[in-house]
Amino acid sequence: MAARQQPQGLGWLGIVRLGTVQAAIGAMVMLATSLLNRVMVVEYSVAAAVPAGLLAWHYAVQLTRPLWGHKSDQSRRRTPWIVGGMGILAFGAVLAVDATILMADPGFGAAILALLGFTMIGFGVGMSGTALLALLASRVSAERKPAAAAISWTMMIAGIVIAAGVSGAYLDPFSEARLAIVSSLVVLVAFCLAMMALRNLEDRNPPVLQPNNTGERQSFPDALREIWAEREARRFTFFVFISMLAYSMQDLIMEPFAGFLFEMTPGESTQLSSIQHSGILLGMLAAGLGGSLYTRYFGQNLKLWIALGCTGSAVMLAGLSFAATQGTEWPLVANVFGLGVANGIFAVAAVGAMLGLASKGSGSAEGARMGVWGASQAIAFGIGGLTGAVLVDQLRAATGQDAAAFQFVFMAEAVLFIVAAIVAVGTTLARSPVHERTFPA
Template sequence: MTLSWVSIIRLGLVQMALGMIVVLTTATMNRVMVVELALPAILPGLLVSLYYGTQFLRPHFGHGADSGGRRTPWIIGGVATLGAGAMLAAFAVGLMAQSTALGIATAIPAFLLIGLGIGAAGTNLLALLAARVAQGRQAAAGSAVWIMMIFGLAATGITAGQLLDPYSPARLLAVTAGVAGVALTLTLIGTWRQERTPAPQKSGKTRKLAFRAAAAEMWADTRVRAFTIFVFASMLAYNLQDLILEPFAGHVFGMTVGESTALGGMHHAGALVGMVAVLLSGTALARWLVVPVRVWIVGGCLLSGASLLALAWGGMHAATWPVAPNIFILGLANGAFAVAAIGAMMGLAREGDENREGIRMGLFGAAQAIAFGAGSFLGTAAADIMRSLTPSDALAYGTVFAAEGGVFLIAAILALSLNTQPRPAPIADMIPGE
């Protein structure tokens, strides 16, 4: 039986829970280490890289759930592990004020737990959606759960910011524990009885394969391999600008911290609009606006690339360039292509005669996470190198944005060669949802 919209929204609570905890570790604790503790910015950067480094295990997590036949324990266990890692990280940050070395030694296993938790929960959440969301609804379902994640990020950032003022290590630990408790509660609500009925049956019996054999078989599938490469290229382009957008606004457009933060908000607002557009195009609310998933993916990549090239040009004409609308359009294109790609990802993950959604989604998720980590590093490194080679900040940043736009255009070309049309569904898949 396929999932109803109520069930999809309930699973979105899990994605919201993941975002709630992650924002504390990547934003709040990052700021405390750099500002309150006056530690080098590279320290939280390296700790976050540990989280990204664990993401190559996502296929293992998916394969484990494929073999066991249930995903709920992996999701709940992953969120619990993520929460435990976040609380240990909060304790480690407090410990850094007393002993930097001891705090760092404690933070390393904490961030490893964070990565393992989000990998196990996130991979199997998407695999559960892939297996049980009706064909044609995947992009809309992906949009819905990602919108809920953004809501969780924003709500936690605002609420935690108020609760943490004035800052103290004990307050940080208490707030983190509270957020972790709420996140685990949302996860239990979101997953409750979601697997009470069997997933839609496939024509073949799932063979018991060792992970290495299953992974090799998946990689030999040309559609899976091509889509994994596309995911890496597009998500690399997506994240190259993430850490340099606000410095660019300050160096080139002379914006204050508040103004550049607001500009970052314009990007997120645009992404939200793009996600909502994809959501509406896949629901009965807007049958007149139905747009094929591949159009969203290719169009989003092309518009993202064009927006970045425009931003590179605009930096050379900062006095007159409408940078805020430029950033909004970039966000809109980013959001639309990203959630449409997730929808296609779910559709491709459910294909085949065996239940292999977990390992397929693990491959795609690992490619995405590794691309995110590489993008953060390469974007900042390229900006630093270019600024050292030229006295013009506009030219330095513009070169990076233009290169990023080029990667998006490559991703669009890759997307054109993809076949995102799902193969015929098993008859059981066509039974109406609840």
């Protein structure tokens, strides 16, 4: 067979090594999206819109993802883009921690430093994340791509879980010195692990050849026009935006919710985030291991997985909305864990489809296509996170009731997830190219 003459791509160990890099990126980003958000709002009484605005800005910076992906396509070697992006991300995370500490006595310097730190985080995530996904898509054979999606994303979540759990355990009793030391160690360990995992990986594993991969000969505007002209890619971009908008609205309000209504300490609420991501990890693993049984009874269809994950997320968010009126009597930990499981099921299906479509275009290489979908996700995350935080701020000010504010926002998220499920059912989504019994993508 002709396919046997082509490079067979990364083995399972190589895929795990790339997953280690994903885990390192997730661990560093956790500081900005979870820990620093909580410290700003609860410990320093900063309006929730401030960290939300910074997070929205870091997502806006990630609109450069298609450009980074296209540049990595042209360079024909993606490791320097991953390493460079992770260096920028690490430095930006440390600056963001320093800016947060300065917010104990807020001023112009703290604002400028925070803006610089989150700008660097956005550039670093966009550059390293896009190049990493493109490397995964181009070095993994078609039959292993669905399983590679599961491995890399579960390892990313595992990195977030470990970093959040360890940092949460060592943050109490809270102090600025503890925050600086713990955060710096998270960044240092994550960066070093990523560098070891990347060593010689790309050089020793040639790309799996794609017959129509000519992205390196295209200009950046031409590559974007070609991607947008493809009906399947355009529909998938729209789906990514809607679903990730629903997915992201609770990101910046979960820990303040736990602090205000359940009286959790910074360490406890950070560990709650770890519990949620543990649920996401379990959901991803369950979706992967259940793939064979699923395809046997329901066929090779992505829609059911996405609809199941979206509907489950809506149910769990409705539970959190009700919890806002119940206080400490509500089983918050179980509810948040269930939300994570549902999110994990949904995320696996979306990522599997993304990897499957990345090498399917008529001309554009993997980097540019991953960049387009990454940019769509970044826009949705920026709008979603900022919208959730601003709504909580405004409703708390208007009603004078924390419970009512969080209740409304969680219910709004539940409705968005139902809309996302409807969009998934009515949209033609990609199927895994081959061997879908390996993993449900």
